[in-house]
Amino acid sequence: MSRPRAPVGWARYYQIVRRIPRGKVSTYGDIAILAGRPRSARHVGYALAALRETDHDVPWHRVLGARRRGRAAVSILDPTGAAIQRLRLEAEGVVFDAQGRITLDDSGWRPRRT
DNA sequence: TGGATGACGTTCT
DNA sequence: AAGAACGCCATCC
Numbered sequence: 565m566s567r568p569r570a571p572v573g574w575a576r577y578y579q580i581v582r583r584i585p586r587g588k589v590s591t592y593g594d595i596a597i598l599a600g601r602p603r604s605a606r607h608v609g610y611a612l613a614a615l616r617e618t619d620h621d622v623p624w625h626r627v628l629g630a631r632r633r634g635r636a637a638v639s640i641l642d643p644t645g646a647a648i649q650r651l652r653l654e655a656e657g658v659v660f661d662a663q664g665r666i667t668l669d670d671s672g673w674r675p676r677r678t
Numbered sequence: 679t680g681g682a683t684g685a686c687g688t689t690c691t
Numbered sequence: 692a693a694g695a696a697c698g699c700c701a702t703c704c
Contacts, residue, residue, distance in 0.1 A: 571702070592686055603699045609685035610702080616685090629686060639685045646685095683703080691695080 574611040588673035625649040
């Protein structure tokens with residue numbers, strides 16, 4: 565069973581995810597872009613997947629996927645994990661619409677850029 | 679070194 | 692608007 569360690573590049577992703585304020589969310593694609601890997605969105609998810617077996621303080625539940633025209637949905641992972649993610653987000657004040665999606669224009673995290 | 683994998687994204691139908 | 696197919700790229704064996 566592969567037990568993915570934590571490559572140096574992953575630390576970059578973790579640090580960015582930690583920057584996401586409570587009540588806000590981001591997407592794998594955005595995290596990848598902020599990390600300087602605009603085409604490596606998959607690796608962000610892969611890096612976060614490794615957190616499941618590791619000791620960490622990364623708010624992984626604030627990272628969503630499948631960004632579609634301003635809206636995002638909870639990732640597919642295991643149904644249980646998805647439910648936990650949604651519960652945690654709602655506990656932080658993130659609002660889901662009737663379709664179970666989140667409006668990034670409202671809850672999306674906008675990192676400081678200049 | 680090469681081939682396969684994957685918490686994804688974008689484009690086309 | 693929703694669903695399916697293809698493409699990207701670092702990491703693993």
